[in-house]
Amino acid sequence: MFKLLIDHDSRGFGWTILVLAALVPISLLLSASVGSIPIDWGAVFETIRTGHPSVDYTIVFELRFPRSASALVVGASLALAGLLMQALLKNPLADPYVLGTSGGAAVFALTTMLLGFTHQSVSAAAAVGAVLSLALVIFLSRDAGGWSSTRLLLTGIVVASGWGALISFLLSISQDGQIQGMLFWLMGDVRNGGPGFVHCLVLFSVLAFSLFSSRDLNLLVAGTFKAESLGVHTLRLRFAILIGAGLLTAVAVTLAGAIGFVGLVVPHMMRLIMGSDHRRLIPACLMMGGSLLVITEMLARTVLGPRQLPVGVITAFVGVPLFLYLLRRGSRQETV
Amino acid sequence: MTLLHADRIEAGVGNVAACRDLELSLEAGTVWSILGRNGIGKTTLLLTLAGLKPLKGGQICLDGRSLDQLSRRARARKIGLLFQHPEIQFPTTVGETVMSGRHPWIERWRDSSERDQLIVDQELERVGLQGFGNRSLSSLSGGERRRVELAALAAQQTEMVFMDEPVNHLDLHFQTHLMKDFLADCRAKGRAVMMVMHDVNLAVRFSDHLLLLFGDGETTQGPVDLIASEENLSRLYQHQLHRYPAGNEFFFYPA
Numbered sequence: 001m002f003k004l005l006i007d008h009d010s011r012g013f014g015w016t017i018l019v020l021a022a023l024v025p026i027s028l029l030l031s032a033s034v035g036s037i038p039i040d041w042g043a044v045f046e047t048i049r050t051g052h053p054s055v056d057y058t059i060v061f062e063l064r065f066p067r068s069a070s071a072l073v074v075g076a077s078l079a080l081a082g083l084l085m086q087a088l089l090k091n092p093l094a095d096p097y098v099l100g101t102s103g104g105a106a107v108f109a110l111t112t113m114l115l116g117f118t119h120q121s122v123s124a125a126a127a128v129g130a131v132l133s134l135a136l137v138i139f140l141s142r143d144a145g146g147w148s149s150t151r152l153l154l155t156g157i158v159v160a161s162g163w164g165a166l167i168s169f170l171l172s173i174s175q176d177g178q179i180q181g182m183l184f185w186l187m188g189d190v191r192n193g194g195p196g197f198v199h200c201l202v203l204f205s206v207l208a209f210s211l212f213s214s215r216d217l218n219l220l221v222a223g224t225f226k227a228e229s230l231g232v233h234t235l236r237l238r239f240a241i242l243i244g245a246g247l248l249t250a251v252a253v254t255l256a257g258a259i260g261f262v263g264l265v266v267p268h269m270m271r272l273i274m275g276s277d278h279r280r281l282i283p284a285c286l287m288m289g290g291s292l293l294v295i296t297e298m299l300a301r302t303v304l305g306p307r308q309l310p311v312g313v314i315t316a317f318v319g320v321p322l323f324l325y326l327l328r329r330g331s332r333q334e335t336v
Numbered sequence: 337m338t339l340l341h342a343d344r345i346e347a348g349v350g351n352v353a354a355c356r357d358l359e360l361s362l363e364a365g366t367v368w369s370i371l372g373r374n375g376i377g378k379t380t381l382l383l384t385l386a387g388l389k390p391l392k393g394g395q396i397c398l399d400g401r402s403l404d405q406l407s408r409r410a411r412a413r414k415i416g417l418l419f420q421h422p423e424i425q426f427p428t429t430v431g432e433t434v435m436s437g438r439h440p441w442i443e444r445w446r447d448s449s450e451r452d453q454l455i456v457d458q459e460l461e462r463v464g465l466q467g468f469g470n471r472s473l474s475s476l477s478g479g480e481r482r483r484v485e486l487a488a489l490a491a492q493q494t495e496m497v498f499m500d501e502p503v504n505h506l507d508l509h510f511q512t513h514l515m516k517d518f519l520a521d522c523r524a525k526g527r528a529v530m531m532v533m534h535d536v537n538l539a540v541r542f543s544d545h546l547l548l549l550f551g552d553g554e555t556t557q558g559p560v561d562l563i564a565s566e567e568n569l570s571r572l573y574q575h576q577l578h579r580y581p582a583g584n585e586f587f588f589y590p591a
């Protein structure tokens with residue numbers, strides 16, 4: 001499979017992937033060691049090696065590591081979802097948060113929570129909400145010639161604010177005891193407890209599909225007719241992307257609430273480094289997205305420690321300026 | 337040898353018909369031009385013939401089999417398309433773009449072979465862009481991009497080549513030289529070419545058959561010598577055209 005990923009003309013790509021692959025364990029170790037009670041790397045290694053019950057062991061394996069693992073899965077899912085949505089919509093500004101996909105997942109999840117349902121049903125509801133919301137935006141912003149940037153973003157923003165209003169409504173009718181948890185969840189909070197089997201299964205299934213379709217994705221961004229004329233079943237591919245991106249968003253939302261802009265920032269960064277070939281972008285975005293969120297989660301609990309910030313706040317601090325910059329650069333290209 | 341046969345087909349958008357009951361045989365080694373006024377449905381007809389838009393009536397056959405029974409991959413190995421307005425949203429290189437033409441020939445889990453790379457290099461050289469492989473597509477001029485697309489189309493190595501306004505953005509030099517070389521190569525390899533043209537004189541000069549779309553589904557077709565008359569073309573553009581001799585050939589000039 002590695003042969004598939006590396007092209008003749010890209011000696012630099014191998015190095016980039018190696019660096020990214022190293023970044024994942026490094027970010028996990030860093031996250032395990034840094035915090036309100038610092039544990040140096042040696043002690044972290046020692047704990048992992050011996051596995052003896054100790055204070056360090058409890059902090060690393062019961063508090064920090066599950067959160068980091070969640071952050072890893074959430075970051076990877078969001079980055080891949082963003083990449084897939086950008087290919088689907090042929091627009092580098094698409095992102096689960098900006099287009100309201102996360103909002104749709106959150107509304108469906110919160111509703112089931114309020115109705116008193118448990119974990120699995122909440123996740124399933126989030127998945128339904130995400131896919132429905134994305135389908136709605138695509139359906140509404142489509143015109144004869146495909147999707148125009150402006151119309152897509154406007155529709156996405158309006159749908160997102162619609163979900164926002166529904167969320168406020170749900171919060172205002174909920175019980176006092178539930179509100180704080182729900183609010184934190186919404187702001188993007190990687191909670192305690194690691195990712196479940198289903199979350200990982202979804203991530204790996206969509207990853208396998210994306211790698212399998214990576215050359216088709218390269219053609220899809222060059223235009224639907226163009227891809228079709230080169231033998232791509234575009235209808236099936238686009239439908240699969242819709243479901244895949246929706247499911248990934250649901251994974252991220254059920255694990256950590258609505259965290260914005262990871263799906264925007266990571267693919268953009270990776271494109272700058274290695275171009276637009278999805279065979280390279282998919283593994284790169286996965287690793288970068290994962291380790292980026294692990295580090296962000298670590299920052300969220302240390303910057304103003306022991307006070308914990310919601311992770312979504314930090315990603316927004318980075319994401320908003322970048323989004324505005326991209327929007328401005330994009331509009332300049334259109335006018336020239 | 338007939339590569340494609342359209343059997344009483346109807347194509348169009350909404351209620352507007354580009355052609356009705358069109359009977360057309362695309363023979364190996366021939367070059368066709370589709371002519372007609374703006375918005376008459378030239379592109380729609382081209383995309384329909386290529387199997388990318390649904391037929392409104394009739395049937396299209398390749399080797400005695402219906403076009404819609406062919407798998408997408410098999411179709412992409414037979415029919416190649418050059419689009420009028422290519423979209424570039426994400427940065428891509430010249431080499432990657434030309435290599436996309438090899439897509440129907442590369443197995444899903446395989447990478448491009450050395451032979452694919454050789455074809456890409458040859459085609460780039462043929463359009464005068466050798467050594468441009470690693471250049472970003474957005475750094476090229478409109479005409480250079482058009483040549484990259486032509487190279488990608490040639491790299492697809494299909495028996496039928498459909499082009500929507502191939503001379504768009506090309507300067508005079510490439511309009512004549514490239515089209516001449518490209519079409520001569522197609523003829524020599526027994527490929528059939530179907531192109532939508534805006535310039536009557538280029539169409540008359542480079543193709544051997546014409547298909548005129550008059551609107552409302554009405555069409556006429558045949559060898560250039562028979563079809564390219566003052567009467568037909570004046571009716572086609574709803575404007576008087578005069579035919580002037582130029583050496584052994586002739587050209588049309590609007591009154």
